[in-house]
Amino acid sequence: MSTKPAPEAATLRLSLAELTEAQLRQRFVEIVEGSQATLIGKDGVLGPLVEITGASGQHSVLMALDRNVRLHVLGPLGHYAFAYNLAADARIDGNVGNGVGEGFRGGSVRVRGDAGTGFGVAMRGGTLAVYGQAGDRLAAAMTGGEIFARGNVGADAGIGAIGGTIVIGGDAGPRLGEPQSNQIIFLRGKAQSLASGMSETPLRKRDELRLGLLLINASIRGVAKEFRRIVPTAQLDAERSRKHGEVDPNWR
Amino acid sequence: MAKSIPIGDNPMTERFDDYQLRLPRCDHFVRAIDDVNLQHQVPLRDGREVTLPLPLFWFDPPWQDAPVERCLAFAHQLAAAGITVSAIGRELSQQDDDQAAVFFPRMATHRCDRAGWVAQDFENAAIIELRLALIRDRDGRVAYDTRQQLRWANAPDAESDQVIASRNAMSFPPEWDSLDDMIHKVANLRKLSQAAVFVSLDAANEQWLVPAAIRAGVDGVIVVYQGDDASLIARTAQRIHAEAGDKPPQLWVVSTQATDPQTWIKCLALGADAIAVDAFCNEHLFGSKAANDSIEQTVLRWRAELSGYTASCGVSQLSELNDQHLHLPSALQSSK
Numbered sequence: 001m002s003t004k005p006a007p008e009a010a011t012l013r014l015s016l017a018e019l020t021e022a023q024l025r026q027r028f029v030e031i032v033e034g035s036q037a038t039l040i041g042k043d044g045v046l047g048p049l050v051e052i053t054g055a056s057g058q059h060s061v062l063m064a065l066d067r068n069v070r071l072h073v074l075g076p077l078g079h080y081a082f083a084y085n086l087a088a089d090a091r092i093d094g095n096v097g098n099g100v101g102e103g104f105r106g107g108s109v110r111v112r113g114d115a116g117t118g119f120g121v122a123m124r125g126g127t128l129a130v131y132g133q134a135g136d137r138l139a140a141a142m143t144g145g146e147i148f149a150r151g152n153v154g155a156d157a158g159i160g161a162i163g164g165t166i167v168i169g170g171d172a173g174p175r176l177g178e179p180q181s182n183q184i185i186f187l188r189g190k191a192q193s194l195a196s197g198m199s200e201t202p203l204r205k206r207d208e209l210r211l212g213l214l215l216i217n218a219s220i221r222g223v224a225k226e227f228r229r230i231v232p233t234a235q236l237d238a239e240r241s242r243k244h245g246e247v248d249p250n251w252r
Numbered sequence: 253m254a255k256s257i258p259i260g261d262n263p264m265t266e267r268f269d270d271y272q273l274r275l276p277r278c279d280h281f282v283r284a285i286d287d288v289n290l291q292h293q294v295p296l297r298d299g300r301e302v303t304l305p306l307p308l309f310w311f312d313p314p315w316q317d318a319p320v321e322r323c324l325a326f327a328h329q330l331a332a333a334g335i336t337v338s339a340i341g342r343e344l345s346q347q348d349d350d351q352a353a354v355f356f357p358r359m360a361t362h363r364c365d366r367a368g369w370v371a372q373d374f375e376n377a378a379i380i381e382l383r384l385a386l387i388r389d390r391d392g393r394v395a396y397d398t399r400q401q402l403r404w405a406n407a408p409d410a411e412s413d414q415v416i417a418s419r420n421a422m423s424f425p426p427e428w429d430s431l432d433d434m435i436h437k438v439a440n441l442r443k444l445s446q447a448a449v450f451v452s453l454d455a456a457n458e459q460w461l462v463p464a465a466i467r468a469g470v471d472g473v474i475v476v477y478q479g480d481d482a483s484l485i486a487r488t489a490q491r492i493h494a495e496a497g498d499k500p501p502q503l504w505v506v507s508t509q510a511t512d513p514q515t516w517i518k519c520l521a522l523g524a525d526a527i528a529v530d531a532f533c534n535e536h537l538f539g540s541k542a543a544n545d546s547i548e549q550t551v552l553r554w555r556a557e558l559s560g561y562t563a564s565c566g567v568s569q570l571s572e573l574n575d576q577h578l579h580l581p582s583a584l585q586s587s588k
């Protein structure tokens with residue numbers, strides 16, 4: 001009989017209701033620098049685990065975190081939480097407001113709830129995931145990183161993006177994608193419509209491999225084959241006009 | 253003496269040239285003013301103040317049109333001369349983000365799509381401009397050109413042959429559901445930075461953006477005027493004072509018609525707190541003036557003229573100028 005490992009105990013518990021933003025940041029510095037219990041995981045060095053209590057929809061909290069700390073936020077957060085994050089890895093048990101993960105630079109945030117408008121706006125790196133629904137303009141003006149939405153997303157996902165990867169496990173609203181970008185969008189459900197200049201196409205082998213890894217990394221159950229790729233039509237035309245594909249059966 | 257109608261109440265268009273700076277009453281002895289304070293204080297909502305050497309700023313520099321080294325040197329020259337320069341780190345440095353620290357009192361433009369913005373800009377700017385003003389490019393579009401994007405992407409100029417299409421600029425922050433969300437954005441900027449927070453907007457959008465900006469608690473609004481109707485400045489100032497009450501935000505003015513010290517004094521008297529000098533700066537960076545007049549000499553001349561006109565109005569501080577120091581000649585009024 002297999003036994004499920006016990007959940008890791010948090011190193012410390014801090015309250016958003018009791019500490020200011022500056023005090024929290026200072027505590028993270030102290031915790032990381034004084035931590036004797038830093039774990040070495042298979043993906044690299046894991047920071048100490050801190051439980052964040054008192055979360056009740058506060059706006060502009062836990063921003064610009066540049067320490068390798070793992071946070072477990074017990075409750076909802078408001079607008080712009082985790083903006084400009086550089087190094088923290090967080091799990092939020094609750095919904096989040098608009099603009100969460102703005103300018104995200106590194107680390108990861110996983111939202112076990114719904115996200116508002118502009119989740120991951122202008123993100124440049126790292127991983128954002130929402131396990132519920134996401135509002136309009138998910139990953140708008142994104143330039144890098146990976147963003148996952150297990151459920152449905154609203155209108156204009158990916159608008160103004162330059163790069164990065166969006167994975168949508170549910171349906172997408174109208175005008176999905178940005179034709180003037182190098183962004184990759186993987187969609188499992190249906191899009192109400194694609195943005196002008198975007199096309200839908202099956203996954204290539206390399207996309208299946210990549211998406212499979214991304215899904216595992218984001219702890220999202222699913223099979224890569226269930227997804228399709230949404231790409232700029234010009235990019236798709238360029239791919240098709242190449243003499244040989246990625247796997248050329250006549251390579252001999 | 254010419255009879256004046258209240259400034260800003262005239263429904264007709266009034267050009268800057270229509271106004272005259274009023275000389276002091278000559279009915280008793282008044283000692284001439286020879287020491288005018290040209291410094292400009294920007295009071296912040298939290299009680300602090302940002303002090304600027306002059307009420308002049310460069311609103312929208314086309315940094316991408318010149319090599320980065322030249323841009324940085326020019327920005328330093330202007331800042332040393334007392335002009336507040338708008339620049340984000342990526343526009344004046346090709347270093348990595350951590351080293352792209354461009355200091356001196358400067359304004360940093362936080363665009364709706366955060367184009368070019370890096371986290372260090374929060375730390376190094378004296379003023380953050382939340383840009384809701386729509387700026388047309390040479391083709392009449394509200395868009396970013398290839399070189400601008402390359403500069404923001406931290407790609408060397410040598411790669412400018414790389415194919416990056418110009419792209420539309422966002423005109424509204426994508427994470428906002430409505431203008432009511434501006435208050436959260438301003439609070440967000442205040443938490444991430446010690447800088448003053450300004451919002452820029454077009455005069456055409458003033459009626460809804462100014463009230464929203466005031467509700468959001470900004471330190472200033474930058475209004476871009478497209479035409480040559482000087483009285484619009486007075487109307488904007490009146491709107492700001494009516495909405496904000498006793499602690500109005502600053503009104504900074506961008507007008508293609510305000511190009512000389514006398515006109516700047518008129519702008520200040522109409523209710524502006526600072527004036528953009530983009531035409532001069534653009535011409536110095538790229539045009540014929542680059543090789544002729546030095547910036548220092550030009551700004552010294554401006555200082556002399558600003559002091560002269562201010563003193564001639566009978567005040568020793570720019571902040572004391574008001575609409576009582578202007579008048580519209582009666583002949584002009586009767587013709588309207």
